[in-house]
Each structure stands twice: as C-alpha cells, then as structure tokens.
Amino acid sequence: MYFASDNSGPVHPQVMAKLAEANQGYQMAYGADTMMNEVRDRIRSIFEAPGAAVYLVATGTAANSLALATLSNPWETIFCSPVAHIHEDECNAPEFFTGAKLTLVPGGDKMAPDALRGSILGEETRGVHGPQRGPVSITQVTERGSVYSLEELQALCGVAKEYGLPVHLDGARFSNALVALNCSPADMTWKAGVDAVSFGGTKNGLMGVEAVVFFDESKAWxxxxxxxxxxxxxxxxxxxxxxxxxxxxxxxxxxxxRQANANCARLADGLRAKGAEFLHEPQANMIFAAFSRAKHKQLHEAGAIYHLWGAELEGGDDDESLACRLVCDWSIGTAEIDQFLSLL
Known part of the structure; x- marks a missing residue:
C-alpha cells in the first residue's frame, strides 16, 4: 500500500532489459550513441516537430532549470504558480541556473490568464532598476493533481505571446496529463504555444531520465x-x-x-464511496483527500505509506479530519488499492 510518490516505484522490466542491451560492447560518449539518434527521431515524430532539438538529462530539476536558463536572461523574472515545483521543490536551482528571479502569479493550483496578465504588467515598471519580463512556466500535471485543458493552456500561452514571452511546460507528469486529455503531444505543447517542454520519465517507470524538447531549434547550441x-x-x-x-x-x-491514472481513478472512486473529502478533483494520478485522524492511524498501523498534507498524525482529536496526498504509479496492484479502501 505504497502511495507516497510515483518517484518511489520500480523501474519497468522493459527498461531494465533495454539497459542490459545497451550495456553490451562500446558506444560513443556524450550523446553520440546510436540509440540517442533513434530517441531523437522518435520524440520528433511523437511531437510532430521534425526540427525540434531533443536532449536528455537525469533529473527533472536539471530539465526545468536548464530549459528556463536557455529561455531567459539573468535580469528577467520567470512567471509561475505559487505551488509550482520550480518554486517549492527545487532548492532555488532555477534561480541558480538562470540568474533570474521567480514571480509568483496570484491564485491557487492553476494560473489564470487574467492573473498572469496582471503579474506581467506588474513588471518592467521601474526601467533599468527592476526585473524585466521573462518566460512563463506552466506545470502539467500541476502539483495538486489538476490538469490544464487545451483551452486553458492556449489562453495562458496567448497571454505570454501578447508580451513576446516564451513558454516552458514542466511535464514531469506529461504522460499522465496527455492520457487524461486524450490529445496529442503536439496539441498540448507547440500547437498551444509552448516553446520548450520537460518531458518526464522518472515518475512513469524510468530509472532516471527526462527529455528537454525545444521547438525552436535555434536554442539548441x-x-x-x-x-x-x-x-x-x-x-x-x-x-x-x-x-x-x-x-x-x-x-x-x-x-x-494509463495504468497509473486508472489506479488513481479506482482509488478515488473508493475514497468517494467511503465519504472522503477531496481538496482537488483528481484528474490524473494524484489525490488530495481528507478523512479522520483515527482512520489515518489505522492505515499507517496496517503499513500504508503516504504523506499527510499540512498535518501531524499524533496528537489532536481522533475525529479531526486530516488531509493527505496519495499518488499512484503504474505498478501499484488493485489488491493493494482494495486493501487500503477496506481498511478505510
């Protein structure tokens, strides 16, 4: 009953087999290996972008930070949600690599076009003394498990383009968002106005690799x-x-x-049937729900692993409702989900 993070799950066996295959003999270093040529062509095909520049790095923080550094200047500010991963969970790496600052667009989990426009208009008001406007960074799936619709993405990108600003998409859970929307990668990126995407793999069955895709190949070098x-x-x-x-x-x-999202839907349906409250409507593979402290204690004692959200397990009234975050990966079994729900 492991729902702490999709980072915590195993590597898919097909990935391990491919690693074993790659381990035979010799290959040129630094991305000149033959398999990278296949990867580059495949990603270009998937995104319907034959001229895209495609690179691999080992972590999501590197993907986001290096992509944003390429899209910005040190005297600029990057616009993002107050709960964006680049703000809350990357130890100032984006600021370190870019030299820029972050401007948090007021609001909640998702950025709204009017709020983004207001934040953009709030910058470049002090001439040489203040930060200049820089990239807009959108997280898809968001840090609260929400998914921007294509229309929402287009609206945000539209605001950015009004001011000539590039758009970065943090796609650590890109695949989960894509299958939730049932659209094409092109629809969710460059056709909506995205200039660069961090195409995640680590949270979806890989050992540790993320792709960075620039739809403007002039950014490659x-x-x-x-x-x-x-x-x-x-x-x-x-x-x-x-x-x-x-x-x-x-x-x-x-x-x-699809499997991770289906696992999440099964868990969400069971939680809803048992009266749990949802802080955000689950749309991909992440749930934020609340139920009694007593139930949390019972689950933890039975071996369930997940994170409480802004609360402590010990102390307080057993009837108090405590929020938690539950994340499903591809490998969690239905038996474990059903066991969790049975205990609840």
Missing amino acids: EFELRRKRGAHLFSKHRYLSAQMAAYLEDDLWLKLA
Whole structure:
C-alpha cells in the first residue's frame, strides 16, 4: 500500500532489459550513441516537430532549470504558480541556473490568464532598476493533481505571446496529463504555444531520465553549452538513451501513464464511496483527500505509506479530519488499492 510518490516505484522490466542491451560492447560518449539518434527521431515524430532539438538529462530539476536558463536572461523574472515545483521543490536551482528571479502569479493550483496578465504588467515598471519580463512556466500535471485543458493552456500561452514571452511546460507528469486529455503531444505543447517542454520519465517507470524538447531549434547550441557547464552532460549517455528508447518503444510511456491514472481513478472512486473529502478533483494520478485522524492511524498501523498534507498524525482529536496526498504509479496492484479502501 505504497502511495507516497510515483518517484518511489520500480523501474519497468522493459527498461531494465533495454539497459542490459545497451550495456553490451562500446558506444560513443556524450550523446553520440546510436540509440540517442533513434530517441531523437522518435520524440520528433511523437511531437510532430521534425526540427525540434531533443536532449536528455537525469533529473527533472536539471530539465526545468536548464530549459528556463536557455529561455531567459539573468535580469528577467520567470512567471509561475505559487505551488509550482520550480518554486517549492527545487532548492532555488532555477534561480541558480538562470540568474533570474521567480514571480509568483496570484491564485491557487492553476494560473489564470487574467492573473498572469496582471503579474506581467506588474513588471518592467521601474526601467533599468527592476526585473524585466521573462518566460512563463506552466506545470502539467500541476502539483495538486489538476490538469490544464487545451483551452486553458492556449489562453495562458496567448497571454505570454501578447508580451513576446516564451513558454516552458514542466511535464514531469506529461504522460499522465496527455492520457487524461486524450490529445496529442503536439496539441498540448507547440500547437498551444509552448516553446520548450520537460518531458518526464522518472515518475512513469524510468530509472532516471527526462527529455528537454525545444521547438525552436535555434536554442539548441545554448542548451548544449548550459548542460555541459552545469555538469549535466553524461559521459556514458547511452544509459539515458536506453531508458528513453524503452519508454517510447511500442508506446510504453502511454501504457504506464494509463495504468497509473486508472489506479488513481479506482482509488478515488473508493475514497468517494467511503465519504472522503477531496481538496482537488483528481484528474490524473494524484489525490488530495481528507478523512479522520483515527482512520489515518489505522492505515499507517496496517503499513500504508503516504504523506499527510499540512498535518501531524499524533496528537489532536481522533475525529479531526486530516488531509493527505496519495499518488499512484503504474505498478501499484488493485489488491493493494482494495486493501487500503477496506481498511478505510
């Protein structure tokens, strides 16, 4: 009953097999391996972007930070949600790599176009003395498990384009959002107005690799330099390539995301039937729900692993409702989900 994070699940066996295959013999280093050529072509095909620049890094923080650094200047500010991963969970890495600051767009989980416009208009008001307007960064799936619709993405990108600002999409859970919307990768990115995307794999069955895709290939060389300077260019790059190759082969990335989302839907339906309150409507593979402290204690004592959200398990009234976060990955079994619900 492990619902702490989709980061915590196992690597899919097909990925391990591809790594073993890649481990045979010799390959050129630093991304010149033959498998990377296949990955690059496949990602370009998936995104319907034959001229896209495609790169691999080992972590989501590196993907986001290096992509944003390539899209911004040190004297600019990056616009994002107050709960964006780049703000709350990356230890100022985006600021470190970009030299820019972050401007938090007022609101909740999702940015709204009017709020974004207001934040953009609030900058470049002090001439040389203040920060200049920089990229807009959107998280899809959001940190609260919500999914922007295509119309919402288009509206936010539209606001950014009014002011000539590039748009970055943090897609750590890109696949989960895609299958939730039942759309194409192109629809959710460049057709909506996105300039660069962090295409995640680690949260969806990979050992540790993320792709960075620029739809403007003029950004390619700068990203390569920043990746090397930032110590994120792998020497034995073939082991990143192998993971991504397995991920894309026979649409494994979509199959795993569908399974994770289906697991989440099963859990959400069971929670709803048992009277749990939802802080956000589950749309992908993450749930924020609340139920009594007594039930949380019972679940933890039975071995369930998940995070309480802004609350402590011990102390307080057993009848008090406490919020929690539950994340489903591809590998969690229905028996474990049903056991959790039975205990609840």
